[in-house]
Amino acid sequence: MSDRTAVLFALRDDPSLVVRAEDLGYESVWAAEGQGKTAFGKLERWAVHTDSVGLATGIVNVFGRTPATLAAAAATLDEHSDGRAILGLGVAHPGVVETFHGLPFERPLLRLHEYVELVRRYLCGDASSFEGEFYSPERTSFWDAFEPVREEIPIYNGALGPSNVRLTGQVADGWVPNLYPSDRFEEAKSWLRTGAERAGRNVSDVDVAMYVLTSVHEDPTVARRAAAEHVASYLRDVPGYYGRVAAEAGLEDDVTAVCDAPTAEAGTKEVSDAFLDRVAIVGTPAAARDSLEAIREMGVDLPVVRAPGGVDAAWIERTLETFAP
Incomplete structure (x- = not known):
């Protein structure tokens, strides 16, 4: 390959x-x-x-x-x-x-x-x-x-x-x-x-x-935190695009939770491991x-x-x- x-x-x-x-x-x-x-x-x-x-x-x-x-x-x-x-x-x-x-x-x-x-x-x-x-x-x-x-x-x-x-x-x-x-x-x-x-x-x-x-990080927790921040920013800052694709893939609840969170920090915490595993x-x-x-x-x-x-x-x-x- x-x-x-x-x-x-x-x-x-x-x-x-x-x-x-x-x-x-x-x-x-x-x-x-x-x-x-x-x-x-x-x-x-x-x-x-x-x-x-x-x-x-x-x-x-x-x-x-x-x-x-x-x-x-x-x-x-x-x-x-x-x-x-x-x-x-x-x-x-x-x-x-x-x-x-x-x-x-x-x-x-x-x-x-x-x-x-x-x-x-x-x-x-x-x-x-x-x-x-x-x-x-x-x-x-x-x-x-x-x-x-x-x-x-x-x-x-x-x-x-x-x-x-x-x-x-x-x-x-x-x-x-x-x-x-x-x-x-x-x-x-x-x-x-x-x-x-x-x-x-x-x-x-x-x-x-x-x-x-x-x-990529030797500490998986640190790696997931950075990825979650990235995904949350895309969902919140570019509404209707990446969120729509994710929702059509069965991740609508995740998208809603991230976008409805009161702060970016709170939105990051709503990005599930299942979501990350499918996009990153x-x-x-x-x-x-x-x-x-x-x-x-x-x-x-x-x-x-x-x-x-x-x-x-x-x-x-x-x-x-x-x-x-």
Whole structure:
């Protein structure tokens, strides 16, 4: 079985950890983007310090930039890194799009569909016009002075719901699920397969790069506490998304308890062991490595491991060492 492994550094911007990941053999490093530093800014910095590791945006939302701006940023990163750029896109959620960007969160999947097509057009220099619901550029190519290193940069979609996963199968090179209950994964893979078949593709052509929450510590209690804090923050801060997926997997009581808790601390205490066991790898380093193999056997092509939010550099270093290919 393949030992392909990637790592998400989320909001952390530490070139020394990126270099360590490359030295340990990780296939790619992923930079998150929310309401602070840009993923592209971090990846440009990391490119200077590395030679071969893939550099992925994980995830940039399709509301925050036009397709032309995104394609230009990706092509620039690809040139500066000698062809190592990877695009992780997503529709985000109203909390980011409406509250932070001040834009209406309308028809996100249609927007994503147009967005992916246009990004590909810009990268390959297709100069024809495009008439869409959201974007209607008269020309979809860069100036002659700028020619992308690659006409095709891999595009992954961060999708959770059935329609979005099916769209991923139709138009994307890869799928990035996050905090997905393990016992629901096979059903989600069937949605991906349906989308791929609609586009005349084989589902095996779509790289499944799952974000895998990992909480590794010699003290299992400490590991579970960190993982529970992470899960609770996602359920409380991104209402209606991760909670919906978990509820559909039979974890509705857990979701309600976490979200209705009066404080974040109280919400963390409501995250059950059963919940964690279905969405995360938690435990000692030795046990954690075995659990990652189970993730691969489930049908994940590229596990993208990540440490819980808020942990220190030493914890992330331990994560890198534990799951090194």
